[in-house]
Amino acid sequence: MGRKLLTEHINVEGIDTFEVYRKHGGYRSVEKAIKTMTPDEVVEEVKKSGLRGRGGAGFPTGMKWSFLAKPEGVPRYLVCNADESEPGTFKDRQLMSKLPHLLIEGMITSSYALGANTSYIYIRGELLYVLRILEKAIAEAYANGFLGKNILGSGYDLDLHVHPGGGAYICGEETALLESLEGKRGNPRNKPPFPAVQGLYARPTVVNNVESIAAVVPIINEGGDEYAKIGVGRSTGTKLISACGHLNKPGIYEIELGVPVEEFIYSDEYCGGIWKGRQLKAVVAGGSSVPILPTELILKTAAGENRLMTYESLSDGGFVTGTMLGSGGFIAMDETTCIVRNTWNFSRFYHHESCGQCSPCREGTGWLEKVLHRLEHGHGHMEDIDLLVSVAKQIEGNTICPLGEAAAWPVAAAVRHFRHEFEWHVTHAKEAAQPGAVYRPSAVLA
Amino acid sequence: METTTVKPQFSEAAQAEIKRLLTHYPDDRRKSALLPILHIAQAEFGGWVSPEVQDMVAEVIGIKPIEVYEVSSFYTMFNLKPVGKHVLEICRTGPCMLRGSDELTAHLERITGAKVGGPASADGLFTLKEVECLAACGFAPIVQVREKYYEQLDTPEAVDAMLTELRNQVHRPALPWEETGLPNAVANN
């Protein structure tokens, strides 16, 4: 059994209350940091831990913190990204609703490290019920002297607020999130300037994912070096994986980074294998934005090594034969899954969620959806398959924010690994357009 | 619910909640409270935000109405047209599709008589709306109704249970700022 640094007490009755959370060791990291460490020492521990951002990009958290500009007399902010909208990802919702105080504790310790006196949790608007849970927990933290003026008699002040979005995937992109927090449309900003210099209200700001902030708690409690002992190489610590799709036991698992993918899918400790006794066909390992891989490439790298749940192992082979750990949204598809339909569904998502600011993304996502729609519905041509690849290429690298790539990569990967299925949708158009129809090698051979 | 001929006004409880929310942002950044206040408005005025309601929101914050319109039209949660008593937001994204969201949508259209994206069912009870991933993919398929998630709606029985619960809801559930006992909440009677 792997160690559980975040979720050890998740099923304890009443753990969402201050009292029970405190009894299980809660708020120790705040006491330790504020009473015995300078803010810079806290940053140093996070650097030592090797923690990498859990929101998707995997950027080292301690390094991000050290980039924060600190001009004299200008307030700075910590903003928690609780927008969680990447299809396949549902870990932050669970963590916040069951362990609200863990996030709050992480926010206090992290805000202290960054010298922020006001911090925000930006939560997607659909999760208003979780916002209520967080607000209740925040009120408890205020009542117990962990928030507000002069925390634990240290002279450090912190106000913490929860702010709801309004339904827009793009607001998970950190500069769109800041625009949204300022009461505007969620249009990503041009960079530079980066948020570390000009973020919320044009003041220095750090944006971190819920899970990254929560991980600061065990890092400060046990020390960065201890945390770094868990995991493999530059993938340190534990990671929440939200597993969904055709699995026997979908759900949220806290794993030590380094668990073999095969074990994660098939062992009873984790997902318990593929449902209905079926075979696995493909996996999207890190949220809908990362390249899809067929079974043979998700279980083993092109070089034949066991694929591990780490940043490095999953991306081994680049985009030709690899993928990314991303946000940890693990989507498994069984043999009855139509890859073309699935790719079309995700394209519709990105088209729908494009903010429309830059034309390669606005028009390109529209094209991808349209071409995939006609392939899936039996009106496609052979040239459409290369057209998809060409549109995807033209989006890549030509947009203000990475949503463009997020839309392009999955399509390019689906064609790369499942071209025969796209071709079958052209050669067997009528058959392929039937509801529930799916290409299978045997169907073609027969 | 307000009629459009009368200038809408927030309840006292909502006004108190808005006052509290405005303290979360710097004094010269009141516009930051726009999304939270739009949520309150939609909850108080029948599940949608009419132009009149949006004008009122602008006035409360002290910004131009256009600043509210451009935001309300960007975010998918705000309904800009009247809706039925219950808005069923069905997740249609990949992981939910893998576990039967298309079938769920078809089933809901059949038994409520409403169409996705269309007007409410003839009895005025249900509006069907397709939405993207609700961050609950492991419990698919999902429907959200106001602040509540209905999960694993993969059997007719589960769907029936949800619809029965909604049909039996005579009053909409109390909103947090209407309840007593919550931080800064004001009794609303």
Ligand SMILES: Cc1cc2nc3c(=O)[nH]c(=O)nc-3n(C[C@H](O)[C@H](O)[C@H](O)COP(=O)(O)O)c2cc1C
């Ligand atoms: C289109 C798009 C959507 C994103 N959605 C999220 C999200 O829902 N949650 C999140 O934490 N990060 C999301 N990100 C990544 C954020 O921009 C940012 O990198 C992250 O919040 C940084 O936190 P971390 O370093 O702790 O991971 C998204 C990025 C893009 C481009």
Ligand code: SF4
């Ligand atoms: S890439 Fe897409 S989502 Fe990002 S800024 Fe451009 S149009 Fe908007």
Ligand code: FES
């Ligand atoms: S895909 Fe439906 S909740 Fe994520």
